Amino acid sequence: MIPGPLEYYRPTRWDEARQVFQQLIQAGRTPRYALGGTELITMARTSQLSFSDVIDLKRIPEVMTQDQDGDWITWGAGLPLGRIAALDRWPVLTATVDRVADHTSREHITLGGNGFSLLPYKEAMLPFMLVDHAEATLATGAGLVTGRLPDYFDGTWRVASEDFLVSLRVRESEVRNMRFRSFKLTRLDWIDYPLVTIVAVRHPTGEIRAAFAGWGSAPLVSAEVNRVLSDTSRSPGARAAAAIGAMPVKPLDDVHGSAAYRAFVTEYTLARMIGELEASS
């Protein structure tokens, strides 16, 4: 139950959505864009979040894209994670989104909703943080703008509040046959928030790259960590230990697990991942 009086908008064009948002802001209201709505509903129910208006983006065609156009594979921000997994266009993305929340929730939680979640995890973004050619399309005052993902997102979004994510895309030629491992480590349960979710790939360049959710307050990749992980002169165990030392931020310490335990599970998981990524196939 959302306790407040609430107005609901369902625009069918991206520019209309922005316009409504701006008008509501000017009227002194507190609108929110919505895709799956799971976080808005659950946080409003407990009064952790309040808003006066919801602008539902799921009737905007560009937001619901599920295209493969030439070399680009595109996912609309409004696609539920369950749908993305069922499409299975990019195995590492499939494996990662398939471990978010539970089955019922994944039919509602969307790519954009997970990416803009108020929780620290945003696991669906991890695979996109590992490739050279990930791009984001945003609805902005200057139209639909497509640019390199790192220009907008490095764990935290740099997007104006009235703008919104329309879609993400990667190049098939880059991600085809990319070896990967995607592991979600929890306190104990299969269904739980991650202590840490680690997505690691062996990039065509030969480099091992890893992205982490749950380690810190935002998802992260680190060039230094990737350099350490890729140093084939050292054993997987030694590289994993060194990677822990090279992490750019301290691990979270919360009800799911202590900082030291997060480091412990991350280390043994990284060692296993490196071993598996480098094993001859």
Place this chain on the structure above:
Amino acid sequence: MTSVGVNVPRKEAPNKVTGRARYTRDLCQPGTLYGLLVPAHVAHARIRAVETSAAKGLDGVKAVITGDDVSFLTGDVIEDHPPLARGKVRYWGEPIALVVARDAATAQRAANLVRLHCDPLPVVNSVAEALSEHAPLVHDEVGSYTIATPPAAPRRHSNIADEANVTKGDCDQALRESDVVVTVHVSLPQIDHAAMEPRVATAEILADGRVLVVSSSQAPFEVQKLLAQYFHLHPGQIEVTAPLVGGAFGGKATVQLEILAYLASRAVGGHVVTLANSREVDMATSPVGMGLEADVVLGAASDGRLKAARLTFYLDIGAYADSAPRIARAIAAQCTGPYRVDHLHADVYAVYTNHTYTTAFRGFGHMPMTFAIERAMDELARKLGQDPLDLRQLNALAPGDLSPTKARLTSSNLGNLPETIQRLKPLIGWTGGAPYAVAPHRVRVQGVAAFWKTSSSPPNATSGAIVTMNADGSVNLSIGAVEFGAGTKTAAAQILAEALRIPVSRVFIRDEVSTATAPEHWKTVASLSTYMVGRAVLDAAQDVVRQLKSLAAVVLRCAPEDLDYGNETVFVRDDPTIQLKYADLALGYQYPEGDSIGGQIIGRGRFMIRHLNLLDQETGHGRPGPAWTVGVQAVEVEYDTETHQYQILKAATVLDAGRVINPAMAHGQVRGGMAMGLGIASREQIRYGPQGEFLSNQFRTYKVLRMGEQPDTYLVEFVTNPQVDAPFGARPLGEHGVLAIGAALANALSRASGLALNALPLTPEFIWQQRRTMA
């Protein structure tokens, strides 16, 4: 026997599986107002004011009441509990106000406008803090409270709400003479009942003074009694209805929301008000299960025979006493586990903290108590190099022994633990408890633990049954026990069907209990319903048979003693062709000429527990229940010695059921107990922040075992040594699946890891921390 000992589907099953079963919240009346509790977000504070003016001003708000409006104290044993915080806040989540509004959304908006002005006080955030010198006091003077139901022994000017002691022999001397002594400190967190249905109560005060309460309660007669007491009403004015309850586990045996719903209704002129807990409120505001800190010292001879036990239990009861004094005495009475210990000293303390208050939890204190004893028993087996099952068998209590409180044990009231142990070995494929490698870094191991439990019920607990016959000879059965998933109603119907020699399908039984129409049943708790209700039902069946025979004797012109019954007929013993159908007698007998005699067959039956007494406050001696149920449990786990992750492969229980009324239901009940116990042992934990913040008030942070995380295999077997005074010999088994399975898991993982894992929950992080502490 055709109805007892067979698998009869539950009476309420068709409605449950099709979603047609009605629970309290499904019974909506037009015009119902919505109540909502406003929880405090501070754990310990002196209240300056609860500001409600903004909430009261909101359109659609009918009333906002606070502790200022309610001056009486409540409490089953010790009257220490204001229904709404008054003067002080004593736990995070304690209700500081109650909003009544025309709809749930308005109530929530109003609740968000209530402001608490208070002066925070130092927080008592653990048992250790509560007992430390100069500890802040949760209750300024616990000695001033009224003891509503003795015994209880609050210690003046302290955080000790109550203590119970048991002494036998010379413990110190026997420990000195022991060849082996083990010492274990056990630490268990508070846990939530986590019933699927959060608690809910609806109240209405009619113009004629009658009070109608509908509640998801295990104890509708207790609700009636306490409302009458607190609000100075006649019990008969109050009608409490308990529909089907969606899981209870002891958490719905206490009275909380019913009092608040009555206050809410009274504040709006008697209008019907419903008060339904959200999951968050159900966890933080309504009572939870107690935590435990325990010190166990066991002394044994070199052959493993126990000589002495010194036991100290500190219960984290939270902010209010509720049932804690009763639970403390239950722990004291069974404190040794099912083992013979001639020299014993046990102290049980119920300790106030600024945590959520606690109440009964499946097992009534025996689950945490058993964990402490069974961890110590396993450490003793390790120290002696003895098979842990052999050690338990060697020390098992036997007929002729005395319980810790010197109750005399017989084969009827005790059951046979050695037989369950012998049966467990082939069932689980007992390996002796030594870990063995199955892959690099992976070991398998089995762990075991035994239990016993009796009812710890008050000595005047009563039950009843009323049977009315329908025109076709079928019967309606009315009992006061609530159905919350344990199959109580079905078992009662089976017992009646057996006694009347009719099919179970010919027994009709209502889902709900109403105090206005059902005979009194103490509370649906303590695994006692089959015993108490069953005895009352048998008594009622006898009454029905007597009435059938005496009416048939007149019609058939013979003595009642000449008659027998079966197949829904009453017949002459030596010539069964001379007979009358139940249907011919059900509403009186009508002669062919048209004149009639008799009247409806209405059987009544009743039962009262006998020969129980309260434990003596000095010596702790007494008889705490009619009989004990004993059993043994085991788990097999596969454990990763590097990551400390583990899988539970098998979980097994063998218990002495006396006689099984309904095998499928009994298996399900025991399996459910194991699932619950494994969830509690492996992951469940209420976490408090540094200032007593309740951090686990959702299933996002309070994890229970999900279907996919269950063991691969559950094994359940029963041995059957009858309890002679129970219906068909059946022993209680409702709670028991939960009692020792957590200890068995801890014993298995301790053996696998080589550590002494004496705290719960057994998360991989906890095992890893223990390993680091060792290293």
